[in-house]
Amino acid sequence: MDNRNSFLKYLLTFSVFLALEAAAVLLIVNNGDIQRLKLMEAAGAVSAWTGKTINGISGYFSLKQANRRLAEENGRLYGEVSMLREQISLWKADTASYARNLADSMPAPVEYTAAEVVSNSTDRLHNYLIINKGTEDGIEQDMGVVTGRGVIGYVINAGKHYSKVVSLLDTDNMVSAVLRRNGTFGTLRWDGKRPDRAILHDIPLHTAVNEGDTVETSGYSLIYPAGIMIGTIVSRDNVDGINYDLTVQLFEDFSKIRHVYAVTLRDKEDIRELTEPGTETEKTGGK
Numbered sequence: 001m002d003n004r005n006s007f008l009k010y011l012l013t014f015s016v017f018l019a020l021e022a023a024a025v026l027l028i029v030n031n032g033d034i035q036r037l038k039l040m041e042a043a044g045a046v047s048a049w050t051g052k053t054i055n056g057i058s059g060y061f062s063l064k065q066a067n068r069r070l071a072e073e074n075g076r077l078y079g080e081v082s083m084l085r086e087q088i089s090l091w092k093a094d095t096a097s098y099a100r101n102l103a104d105s106m107p108a109p110v111e112y113t114a115a116e117v118v119s120n121s122t123d124r125l126h127n128y129l130i131i132n133k134g135t136e137d138g139i140e141q142d143m144g145v146v147t148g149r150g151v152i153g154y155v156i157n158a159g160k161h162y163s164k165v166v167s168l169l170d171t172d173n174m175v176s177a178v179l180r181r182n183g184t185f186g187t188l189r190w191d192g193k194r195p196d197r198a199i200l201h202d203i204p205l206h207t208a209v210n211e212g213d214t215v216e217t218s219g220y221s222l223i224y225p226a227g228i229m230i231g232t233i234v235s236r237d238n239v240d241g242i243n244y245d246l247t248v249q250l251f252e253d254f255s256k257i258r259h260v261y262a263v264t265l266r267d268k269e270d271i272r273e274l275t276e277p278g279t280e281t282e283k284t285g286g287k
Helices: 002-031 033-093 095-103 268-275 280-284
Strands: 110-120 126-131 144-147 150-158 163-170 174-179 185-189 197-204 214-217 229-238 243-250 259-265
Touching: 126 150, 126 259, 150 229, 174 229, 197 229
Parallel strands: none
Antiparallel strands: 110 126, 110 259, 126 163, 144 150, 144 259, 150 163, 174 185, 174 214, 185 197, 197 243, 214 229, 229 243
């Protein structure tokens, strides 16, 4: 009972206080020009701060939408760049073939699907990512995943709306890579140590190698197209008297990945039929 009376007394006192404060403000506004001006300035400041905060929140969500649209547009542009690279290669080899393909508006040899990373790890020996695109968006198992700065990994499991990606930072993941300067290729693999570096194995000792040389994908697989950047050489190690192990500084910062692209080669199935065991030539013993 005493507690209830105390609460009612507090509530009454607080109500009287608010009423007196409101009356004081009205007296100031009605009888003092300077006070009225100061009060209006304060109210304006509060209103401006509120409007700025609301605009900031609205701008944040608008920025996310803009980033998503930009990522999708970049995917389309990557496809066009890939198409131009193929056309240039054809032109160098055969100007007549180049002209015919250009006239036929040859489709891009690589398709890019923009996606966002919703989960990512970098502190394990077998790291992975989750992206917000799945089979209903055209994502399939064994698709490569890249950014504008390098190789990220490949899709190991595709659900309807999300997919799991084996990260380049997985000690079991291997990527066929080449030195851009001279075309020498080897196998790139993470050694489980620094998340910003990987090792390019099996580079012959006679190969001219300099610090700063660029490493990129070779295209000798059905996962990644040729020419996707990976990183630069920072050191070399003679491992067996025959080959170098090259330490590669990765271009991509795996701790900050937000937007990626799932890539698929247009002619992947045709190539697979020719390279997988059990083809017609192998069955008949043909050359």
